[in-house]
Amino acid sequence: MNAIKQGYKQTKVGIIPEDWEVVKLGDICKFQQGVQVDLELQKNYPIDGYVKFLRIENYTQNSNDFRYIPINLSQNKTIAENEIAIVRYGATAGYIARGYNGVLANNLFKLIPNLKFIKNEFLYFCLTSQKVFNFFQSEMAGGAMPALSFGIVEVLKLYLPPLKQQEKIAEILTTWDEAISLHVKLIEEKEQLKIGLMQKLLSGEVRFSGFCDEWKKVKLGDICNITTGTSKSQFIGEGDYYVIDMGSVSSTGNLIASKKTALQKDLLQKGDLIMPKDDIGGGQIIGKVALIEEDNKYILGDHVFKIVTKQNSRFLLYKINSFEVNNNLKRKVTGSAQLGLNKKNVEDLQIYLPSLPEQQRIAEVLSFADDALNLLKKELEELKQQKKGLMQKLLTGEVRVNV
Known part of the structure; x- marks a missing residue:
């Protein structure tokens, strides 16, 4: 057994400095549930006699889509910008939040620290630590919908200097x-x-x-060869190659490679462009393109177009991903639950093209x-x-x- 360093002591949860204590969060904080307000009583604009109503998305998504409720419905459960709230239910349960003045919705709760024992700012850093995140996740595991009860939060142990x-x-x-x-x-x-x-x-x-030189108006199909791949899902496993499919292009046009395979069919080459032709994520990636930067590292999968050109492919990457051109492509998308982009619509896309040397410079x-x-x-x-x-x-x- 290792000797304990001078100035430290052994506790049930680990070695800590002698002048520190181990405390339960429930012994040094009170918890205040948010309020429930019917949707028809909420306004989406500020008005006299109303107060800002803070929902989960305002914190987790940094959303400025605020609601406002009559001040008499606040039940005096206001929260200040520097005070701490925790998401209680849903996919983001356990999220530590702060930054707004208002009234919390009922799927959040406020922490009220006893300032004789713990400083608010120190508490915030404790709660945003990896240790606390891991504790909340393990305690919430197994439920149909993640939920952080007061019972879980109360027994959270903190080191208190x-x-x-x-x-x-x-x-x-x-x-x-x-x-x-x-x-x-x-x-x-x-x-x-x-x-x-x-x-x-x-x-x-x-x-x-x-x-x-004047830029020329061209169709993408006149300067590119556009083909589709086939599913490689049955070949995904171990290997030296990455399968590029619908989920391999980000909404910003970056390549996301995670699925590996040993298959050496449909190898992509440096300079190839990849465009998702289908999207089930709300249309954020469809029509975007990513650039293949290396030979013989990636395999063409399904739900994407491979675009090969003799023009400068990096220029085309920027051009197709630009707001104007990408919006034109998105107007041609069909479907609702699963969005789709027709090959002919991509080939018919018109863009203005400079000379090859100017493409290179841009x-x-x-x-x-x-x-x-x-x-x-x-x-x-x-x-x-x-x-x-x-x-x-x-x-x-x-x-x-x-x-």
Whole structure:
């Protein structure tokens, strides 16, 4: 048995600093259920005498689609922007929420901490830790619909340092959150700049010096060979190749490869474009294209078109995924539960095409913008992982703070 370090003690749930305690959440917090309000009493615009009614989607989807209810129906169950709520029912049960002033719907509940024992900000970081997430998920497992009862929440065990240490830990983690928020904002700004750049370059509104030839109006079928694949589901398993099917293209035109196979039939080549021709997810991916970047790594599956061209395929990637062209494609979609895109409709799609050298130049500039964005996104993920590791050490007392 390993010796316990000086300044630490053994508890039933692990080794913690000597001046820390193990507490149940129910001993240091009260819980307040949200209110139920009939739909016909809810307004979707602000009005005198009404208060903002906060639903799950406002928190989990960062949705600004707010409802408003008569203030006399609030039952004095208001929540402030910095106070903590938890989703109680549904697919996102256990989600830790905050950020709005209003009244909670009845599928959420508010935590009211006893500030003599725990600081609100420290509590927030405790609840957003991986340990708490894992506990909630394991306790809710097995039900037809995930539900987080007060009984589950009450027995959640937390490591509780003295108040001064709580403040310092929260201060450190808040600094990391601020750095992450700044990075998110920078990514959003770069994405907006890229959208504007795409619009100007892909329409010919802005052109590079040395290019003055008129762009030609062409049908996609005149510059591309469009074919479909067959199902490879029976061959999915182990192997060195990835099957590319309907779920392999994201709504942003990125390739998602996860299904492996040993089959060497219908190999895709570098420069091929893949377009989902069917969609059961609400139309987010149909008509989008992803670019194959390597030879002999991917296998063509079903529910997608393979598009082969002698034009610059990266330029076509940006062109087809642009708002205007992609919207034109989506207008040709048929079906309701399962959406479908006819091959002839894709072949008949008309676009304006510059010369091959100009295509190359435009693709290079937009690729550079993509690379810069991807680097920022990678840095963001690294920041999140670093914060996650630091949280684990700070919230268990493995790393101590000076106060």
